[in-house]
Amino acid sequence: MDPRTENNPYLGFIYTSFQERATFVSHGNTARLAKQHGDIKLAQICGTIASDEKRHETAYTKIVEKLFEVDPDGTVLSLADMMRKKIAMPAHLMYDGSDDALFDNFSAIAQKLGVYTARTMRTSWNFWWRIGRSRSSPGSLARAEGAGICVRAAASDSETGGESAA
Ligand SMILES: [Fe+2]
Numbered sequence: 001m002d003p004r005t006e007n008n009p010y011l012g013f014i015y016t017s018f019q020e021r022a023t024f025v026s027h028g029n030t031a032r033l034a035k036q037h038g039d040i041k042l043a044q045i046c047g048t049i050a051s052d053e054k055r056h057e058t059a060y061t062k063i064v065e066k067l068f069e070v071d072p073d074g075t076v077l078s079l080a081d082m083m084r085k086k087i088a089m090p091a092h093l094m095y096d097g098s099d100d101a102l103f104d105n106f107s108a109i110a111q112k113l114g115v116y117t118a119r120t121m122r123t124s125w126n127f128w129w130r131i132g133r134s135r136s137s138p139g140s141l142a143r144a145e146g147a148g149i150c151v152r153a154a155a156s157d158s159e160t161g162g163e164s165a166a
Contacts, residue, residue, distance in 0.1 A: 004085045010067060010078035017060040018087045018124050024053035026116040033113065065131065072135035079128050080144035087121070 003019075005011035031046035067075040092103050099105065110116045125147075133141060 003088065005082075008078070010071075010075060011082055013060055013063045013067065014075075014079055014082045014128070015087055017057065017064050017128075018082075018121070019089060020053055020057040020060050021124050022089060022116060022120060024050055024057050025120050026110065027053055029113075029115045033115070064128065068128075068131050068135055072132065073137050073140035076132035076136040076140050076144045079132060080147035083125060083147035 003012075003015050005015050027046045027050035031043045031050055034040075034046060035043035064075065067078075091106070094103055094106070096102055107116075111118070132144065136144070
């Protein structure tokens with residue numbers, strides 16, 4: 001899978017901060033649903049994975065926060081670049097040998113059950129955008145601003161049954 005980070009560490013760390021948060025949220029929500037439906041073992045497994053993914057999210061978040069500290073303009077422009085490209089999850093390429101739309105179907109069900117929704121993506125965007133707005137120059141912010149529109153549009157599409165932002 002090509003996450004379109006172009007061997008650029010800014011893009012790579014931003015992508016990973018989103019991806020790790022997504023895996024934390026989705027495993028946590030799967031654990032919750034498994035528990036609600038009586039599968040305690042699955043809930044424990046997913047809960048353990050979610051804890052691990054939370055640690056990954058924390059690590060990559062600290063790295064991106066540091067990038068915003070030392071190079072706010074470069075980081076906010078990289079954030080905008082990744083948002084415009086859309087952040088595709090690694091599961092995007094999963095295939096069971098028969099269903100060509102396996103990920104789309106999986107994604108639609110995950111969205112419907114609340115395991116992973118476009119809101120999670122939007123929350124991540126809002127978190128980084130608040131930091132970017134407080135640190136970056138007006139010129140860079142103006143160049144980056146359109147990316148927020150991409151995020152909101154993707155979230156709206158997804159929340160109304162369109163393509164998932166994940
Ligand atoms: Fe991870």
